[in-house]
Amino acid sequence: MIKLYPPSSFLRNDVYLATKRTVESLEVTIYDDSTTCKNYYVCADSCLPVFANLSSDNTKFNDLSSHIYGTVKGATVIATLTSSNGLNEIIIDSSYGDFYPMNDLKLKYWGLVLNWRTIATSKGFGKYNLNIEIKNVAGNTILEEDFCYRLMPFSCENADGTVRITTYKNGYIENGLDYRDLSIGDWVTQTRLNGSLKLDEENVTIDNLQLNNGDLHQIQTQITDNFDLTIKQVSNSVSTSVIKDDLLANKMQIDDYNNNNVIDYKKQFVSLLSIDKPIQHEYNGTLSYIIKLTEYNQSTRKRNF
Numbered sequence: 001m002i003k004l005y006p007p008s009s010f011l012r013n014d015v016y017l018a019t020k021r022t023v024e025s026l027e028v029t030i031y032d033d034s035t036t037c038k039n040y041y042v043c044a045d046s047c048l049p050v051f052a053n054l055s056s057d058n059t060k061f062n063d064l065s066s067h068i069y070g071t072v073k074g075a076t077v078i079a080t081l082t083s084s085n086g087l088n089e090i091i092i093d094s095s096y097g098d099f100y101p102m103n104d105l106k107l108k109y110w111g112l113v114l115n116w117r118t119i120a121t122s123k124g125f126g127k128y129n130l131n132i133e134i135k136n137v138a139g140n141t142i143l144e145e146d147f148c149y150r151l152m153p154f155s156c157e158n159a160d161g162t163v164r165i166t167t168y169k170n171g172y173i174e175n176g177l178d179y180r181d182l183s184i185g186d187w188v189t190q191t192r193l194n195g196s197l198k199l200d201e202e203n204v205t206i207d208n209l210q211l212n213n214g215d216l217h218q219i220q221t222q223i224t225d226n227f228d229l230t231i232k233q234v235s236n237s238v239s240t241s242v243i244k245d246d247l248l249a250n251k252m253q254i255d256d257y258n259n260n261n262v263i264d265y266k267k268q269f270v271s272l273l274s275i276d277k278p279i280q281h282e283y284n285g286t287l288s289y290i291i292k293l294t295e296y297n298q299s300t301r302k303r304n305f
Contacts, residue, residue, distance in 0.1 A: 046235045046286070047127060047148035049162055049192050052120035054153070060255065060266065061154040062117040063164065064097070066189040067132060067147070069110050070177055074137040077102060077110040084126040095122075105182045113188075116151055125151050145237075159257040163195040163229065165242065167249035176245060189246060193238070195231040197256040197265050200292070202226070222301035227270060227293040229254065233286040239278070243289070247272050251296065269296035 053061035069077060079091040091112060093099055096119050100111035114130070127150055134143040152158050168186040172178040179187050203224045208216040231242065246252070252272070256265040270293040279288040 046238070047150040048238065049159075049194070050116045050149045050151050051154035051159055051192070052117040052125075052151060054117070054121060057117065062115075063192055064116065064188075064190040065114040065130075065147070065149065066187070067112045067114075067130070068105070068177065068187055069132070069134060069143075071102075071108055071110065071134050072136060072142070073108055075102070075108070075142070076135045078131075078133045078135070079112055080131045080133075081114075081128060082131070083123060083128045085124050087123050087128075100184075105184065105187075109182070111187070114149075116149075120151055120153075125153060127151075156257075156259060160259045161194055161196075162192050162257045163197055163231075164190060164192045164255040164257070165246055166190045166253040166255070167246045168251040168253075169245075169249045171250065173245065173248055176248075186250070189249075191238075191242060191246065193231050193234060193242070195229065196258045196261060197254045197268065197293075198228050198230070198261065199263055200226045200228045203294075218302065218304050220301055220303050220305075222298065224298050224300065225295050226273065227254075227268075229270075229289075229291040229293055231289045231291065233281060233284070233288055235286055239287050239289065243275065247275075247291070252293075254293075270294060271296050 048065075050063040050065060051061065052063065056062075067079075071077070080089070081091055081096065082088045091099060097115035098111075098113040100109075102108070102110045105111050119128070127148070130147040130149070132143070132145045132147070133141055136142050167189050169179040169189065170186050172180055203226055205220075205222040205224070207219040207221070209219055211217055231239070234242070252270055254265060254268045254270055256268075273292040273294050276290040276292070281288065
């Protein structure tokens, strides 16, 4: 048997140098006012993303933002557009899009459609705020709303992670706006949000007749695509506008700009099926939705009569 004995332990005197150093602390600004914010929900504010392409007027690359109000007789609507570039201007004409003064669309209605390519061309990119104030005959404010937008140059990289909803509205909404008999026809709205449109399922409807010999004789077979529209982290005011106005439109068109989407959905017309229970994000006061949609044109069917 071999025995190994450890060496004797001893205390070792180490020399330490006591020092200190000063580290400069830099304040990091969470809010980024540049045009490189690709996913608006990571920014500190709730500005909606909007895009413009100065080299092309293709509507696929250029966004619009529509605002319409029905109010009381004799009311005055004041729309003020401000920006991080120093703009502070009351809109009184169509310099920044289509302007519809009071009673132009129809009696007691006012409207404005911001054209972001026009704005980017004349005023540049950046953060924009639209303030709408409605005053009655006595000059008292009866409604005031603010809308925040982050205008960025369009690119596939910048638009990645967004989805654009375009709606065509007619008829009327009880406890809402009356879109009937507007001088321009359907009221068109456009909203770009952080989210996606993806194929959920292909729904098959089969109508067969079983013959005496047991064979199934095809009467009609129909295949319909159903979709999931995901909307991520929007403020309550935006979600209310989308859920209780846009989704009630006569026609709805979706453009998806996600680079990783297997199917490239552009100008996809859809109809509402249902709305899943919203997810409430208490840490930043926003909501997320999954909205069930189906094809607007359901004509993919085989008939034998």
